[in-house]
Amino acid sequence: MVTLAVCFFSTGFADELTSANGSAEKSWDGTWTDVNYTLSIVQNGSEISGIALSNNIDFNDPFLLSGTLAKDGKTLQGTMKDTGTIVMKISDDMMSYSADGTVDTLDNASEPYSYTSKGTRNGTSINPESIWSGEWNTPNTTSIFNQTGNSVTGKYRPNSLTEYFGVLEGTVSEDGTTLSNTWTYYENVTFTLADNGLSLMESDCGEKEIALGEVCLNLTKKE
Incomplete structure (x- = not known):
């Protein structure tokens, strides 16, 4: 990015x-x-x-x-x-998500840049105890999430690269449908x-x- x-x-x-x-x-x-x-x-x-x-x-x-x-x-x-944030909302069939994100500013003056994103699950296997776990794809990125309880860790990369330079940490809502993350990309x-x-x-x-x-x-x- x-x-x-x-x-x-x-x-x-x-x-x-x-x-x-x-x-x-x-x-x-x-x-x-x-x-x-x-x-x-x-x-x-x-x-x-x-x-x-x-x-x-x-x-x-x-x-x-x-x-x-x-x-x-x-x-x-x-x-x-x-660095930035992204809040993801999973679909009813748990096969896709929609998201709203921000990119942190560095000048302490302007508002964070905001963006929207949509992703789809790679595969059909879903663990009901960790519905966010697995590989997720957008047109530009590939992400791998690991959910333990209400905590999620993950990594991501642009599709033009093979190495995962991005990391994220997040928390799942009580009903499991919303994942709120902070992310860092190197x-x-x-x-x-x-x-x-x-x-x-x-x-x-x-x-x-x-x-x-x-x-x-x-x-x-x-x-």
Whole structure:
């Protein structure tokens, strides 16, 4: 997600820092932007942290970025993280659900982004003691839930990936029909800084991911 899912500045050439051994290092500090995100980055040596806020009302999925730079100072191996809530209502036949969710904001000013979702159970076997347990599918994600009593834990992934980077914890209502969750999504990401230090590309996101509805970041340093 992000989808995440999800989500650097100068005028001319990149700012440069001089390291202890006298070599020049491009600075990642600053504000970077594209059509979907504005990403504010702080660099502390080889460590990077950042906050990305959405510029696109149709893809409002803010995230935190953290990671470590390679020795060349141009490649970042990092993690994008976002959080939120989702409340699911199971159907009468217990084979599908409808849901209302939110994505947490990071600026403490705007309202959480809200969304709706629908999922279907993969399979026909239902344990009456744990009706939420099992695999659930939406057009974009695959989730696996495990219900014990009124508590549910789970994991999920975008359908474009094979690893489960998302986790959730929830509580089932007394009648069993409603599941209220908090969720956290982590995604590994690689960013590459251009030679001139003025653009930043999510290098492991390409045509395949775009075709599956993911957003690839291609950021420019803001003046």
